[in-house]
Amino acid sequence: MEEIAAELNDRPDPVETYMRLDRWPSPPDDAGGGEIFLVGFVIVNVVGLRHYQGTISSHELVGLVREDTNPFDGNAIRVMNMRSVQVGHIERSAAAVLSPLIDAGLITVEGIVPKPPGKKYAFRIPCQVHIFSRMEDIDRVKSAINVSMLHLISEANPSFTLSEAVAVKEKKGVPAEKSVDEIFKLLEAKVSMEGVSEELDPPQDIIKSKLFPYQKEGLGWLVSRENSTELPPFWVEKNGFYVNELTNYQTGVRPEPLRGGIFADDMGLGKTLTLLSLIAFDKWIHTGHQSCNGDVKNNDEEEESIALFGRKRKRKRGSQKTKSEDLNNTQDAGKRPALDELSSSEPKTTLIVCPPSVLSTWITQLEQHTRKGSLKAYMYYGERTKDANELQRYDIVLTTYSTLGSDETIFRSPINKIEWRRVILDEAHVIKNVEAKQSQAVLALNAKRRWAVTGTPVQNSSCDLYSLVAFLKFEPLSLKKFWDSLIERPLVRGDEKGISRLQVLIAAISLRRMKDKGLIGLPSKTIETLFVDLNEEERRVYDQMEVQARDIVESYVSNEGVVRNYYTVLSVLVRLRQICNDLSLCPAEIRDLLPPSQIEDVKNNPSLLKKLLAMLQDDEGFDCPICISPPTDIVITCCAHIFCRSCILKTLKRSKPCCPMCRHQLSESDLFQAPPDSSQTAPVEASSLKSSSKVATLLKLLSAAKAKNPSSKSVIFSQFRKMLILLEEPLKQAGFKVIRLDGTMNAKRRANVIKEFCVPAPDGPTILLASLKASNAGVNLTAASTVYLMEPWWNPAVEEQAMDRVHRIGQKEDVKVVRLIARNTIEERIMQLQEKKKLLARKAFSRYGQKDKREISRDDLSMLMNL
Structure with a gap:
């Protein structure tokens, strides 16, 4: 029981996390924050070395983490090496000065150990703690430190040149053994030499659909990364030791390869099918190149491929089983990448995590692209098993981020007991806030291979990418202190080095192809902005x-x-x-x-x-x-x-x-609390709604489109659910058959709505009123050819996801998108804000940079309000 209590006490408490200013969610913190500057550094001791297992090397960057729940010292600051293993604590007297400043949100700190541990430092190691603060707080910070026993070494002090920080060395012209940017350039050169991945075909006895050439190339990239035997980026072997060049951390144990990455193909390019092909290829290789249908029961009934909520349904056997074909007939074995042999003790199950709206998509794709019984899946959602062994019987386990977030509070959830063969995060931008409960649950998963899958990897800022890097366990950048120091801080300063490092990092771990490159010959998509006068x-x-x-x-x-x-x-x-x-x-x-x-x-x-x-x-x-x-x-x-x-x-x-x-x-x-929602049943005064300028404009557009083609279908997106409800009655009065899809519906109801919308007119509906967030991910709406956006959203990526529910594989007609913008209002200024964020997303994947912007900064607020 004591072990159980200790483990529960170690779990992060979200309230504990967010009661301090410096740990507030990104928007509030950054809205009033701004650029931070180096105030100087202090030299303190790291103590308690004999009580912890973490080791540390000369000139190594270390993480300094506040530990205000420490029962012996409320000012405690832990010292962590780049492997997140504790080395010790900052000495008590120094922590008593620094911790109140950290807790008040006045400073952030970074540590570096200048001298190698040895006999002289058996119980304590000197550490340089560099202190950063906003310009308006610097005098207050200096005053607080100067009245203490600590000696602040600022830029005016001759001893400032003794700083081991890379930023200081570069500024003072002190040569380093190898600068950070030289290390990144070496990685860039290595990535540029890798070239295009070989195309791979999936096994035909599992995957029955034919892949496009770019999907085969994507499969080749996924397989090669999963089976890499190379050292992870930034690691080198020196004199029998393995050294991380960014942090100078040394170990005698060879680091595990980085088996995974960010699969960031544009929305609508068929990433789901490519990932199913990866799972199928891996299974085919490690079952001796034999038919994966061989274990299907030879009786009058067989199990379905998907177990829903732990209950398996029976289905009569249909047509004769498709004859398996050996992949050797279609693929040159000499071009096949080297693959690890899967021992009987290795995990075989893939965990797929996605939003609830995407569950039905995965089920549909499994049924559409795989041969019956070849891949068996379990839906860990709603009513579900508590037996980890049961889950490991399946090739695929499907679950949601919210399910993991709720399970994370349950001691020894079956999900947390398993070492997964791979974890796939679909719509991985969901975890962009790394401190959120569901994000923490995802980061805690144990897996051999990790994939972050999203068509919009950058939505607001480079911090969106940090959460993906943390999930991939890409050391040392998976540790927030190192990310801030090496990537985020140069970006905020507007330093070109920051965007250059970010570009190299993304190129090393991601694959991204765009629809506008003509990969699949989709019909055109046009976007029209229609300004409406109030x-x-x-x-x-x-x-x-x-x-x-x-x-x-x-x-x-x-x-x-x-x-x-x-x-x-x-x-x-x-x-x-x-x-x-x-x-x-x-x-x-x-x-x-x-x-x-x-x-x-x-x-x-x-x-x-x-x-x-x-x-x-x-x-x-x-x-x-x-x-x-x-x-x-x-x-x-x-x-x-x-x-x-x-x-x-x-x-x-x-x-x-x-x-x-x-x-x-x-x-x-x-x-x-708000009163019970009566909007579902309350009558709507259509006459008053028709007086709305936007609604009147929308009705004119829809009526004109109907006159031209009565069977054409349209999707109307809004982020306000009440707006969707208010629109229903006037649309019905105008003769349109309407259905609605919003965030209050469960996954089953959403799937039924989408299925109903696909029924051709006149029997099926011609208009879908869709909640922007409920419909922007993993939903196929190719039955429609026109999209109306009732208002702009802060984040352009959310809008783009919504548009691409219609403009994706399977679309046969040209797609038209109409954005309704109220003229001379805040909506026009939101569009300007969107352009900034689009620019950041493009430049993160290109060769040019600009100053990074968060979701809504103080400058953005001024711009929005015409200040």
Whole structure:
């Protein structure tokens, strides 16, 4: 029992994580943060070496991690080597000075050990701790350190040249044995020599579909990486030891090859089929090149390939089994990559993690592309087994990110007991916030091979890529301190070295091909931006609201209050965006609820708070700032911040309960829930909705398209679920057959909606009202040929994913995308923000760079509000 308790205590507590400013989710932290600068360094001792197993080398970078739950010292700072193994602690006296500054979000720290351990340093090792801070906090930081016993060595000090930091050496012109950029250039040269992968055919007795040439090439790349025997990037062998050139870490044990990577082909290029081919090829090789159908039962009934929720259904045997064909007939054995022999003790099962909306896609693809019984899959979702041995009987186990996140709190989940042959993260950008609960659960998985699969690897910033690198266990960049030091910090400074390093890194571990290269000859896709003029009433309300909102945001920006009021600011922006769609989305009493003049009185008006929550939770862009996941059982505080009920209640159990966002003192009585959602049954006043400028424009476009081709199908996307509900009645009155797909539906219901939408007109519906987030991933909507986007989204990658549900393999007609933008409103400025993010995504995969931008920075807010 003591071992169980110890293991449970070691699990990260999301509330513990996010109660400190320096560990807040990225948007709030960066919105009020900005560029950081080197203040100087202090020399301290690493102590407690004999109590820990971690080893350390001369000139090695080390990770410094706050450990405020340490029972012996609340100021403790752990010292970790690049393998995430603890070496010791920063000495207590130094930690007492640095930890309060770290906890207050005033500094970040990096460590480097200048001298090699030896007899002289048997119990302690000197360590240079480099201190970074925002410009406005430097004087405060210097003052706090100078009154302590620590000696801060700043740039003005002659001893500053003794710093072992690469950045300092480069600045002072001190030659290093090999600079960081020289190390990256060596990797770049190696990658450029690898050339194009050989095309591979999947085994025909498992995969019955024919692959395009680019898919065969992709399969060759996947197989070659999975069976690599090379040292991982940045590792070299020297005098019988293995050295990581970026950190100077040394070990006598050969590091494992990096078997996996980022499969980043553009959306709609058939990544799922290529991955199924990888699983099939691997199984075929390691079953002695024999038919994988040989174990199918020879009786009147056979098991289905997929076990749903642990219950296997029986199906009558259909037509005669397809004769297996030896892959040697279609593939030159001499070109086949070297493969590891799979021993009987090695794992054989692949774990596939995806959003709920993508589960049905994997099931459909399995049934469509594989021969019955050749690959057996289990759906670990909903009602599911607790037996790890049961899961290992299958070739594939399908699950969702949210399932892993909930299982992570259960001691010894069967998923965590297994060493998987490979883990595939589909729509891997879901884990872009590495601190989120489901991301932590994914990072903890034990696997031989790891694949991050996404058509949009960069959505907001380079930090999106960090989570994928962390999942791949790509040392040392999988450790946040090293990523920040070597990649993120140069990017934030606008240093060309940062983008160059990022490009080399991506080239070394990823494969990305684009549809615009003519790989599959898809029909064309055109995107039209249609500017809509607001009517007189809409313009009056919008202008009035924007003037008030501009004053609020300007006040927060000038007073450095964006961090504290981040979600309040976003709620103001949401209201402006809703007015652009339809006034009924943002009622008058909600529009009047504007901080800061009236926010103090909100706690005395719970009914208004509940209405505000009902309006805000309709926007699919909000996450709980504690667990960084879509909130469940949502509550709003008296200070107008939104959380999962369970997350905020856990926070309130602390000795000084307060709001994690603004530090306002809270109690359970200060939490409010929205009234039950009656939008499903409430009648809609179609006449009032038709007065909306955007809706009137949409109806004209749809009617014109219907007159031209009555059987054509369209998808209308919005991120506001209430907007979709309000659209139903006027569309039906106009003679359209309509169905809806939104985030409230479970995976089975979504699959049924998509199946219904594929029924040809006139029997089937011609319009699908689709939630942007519920339909932007893993959903095939090629039955439609026209897409309407009711409003722009902060993140252009989300829009692109939604468009490519229609423009993908299987589409036979030209695709037209129409973006409806309210003229002279915040929507036009959101489009400008999108262009910045698109540029970053392109440059991460090209040879040119720019300063990195986070989701919504302080400058972005100023631009959005015309400040």
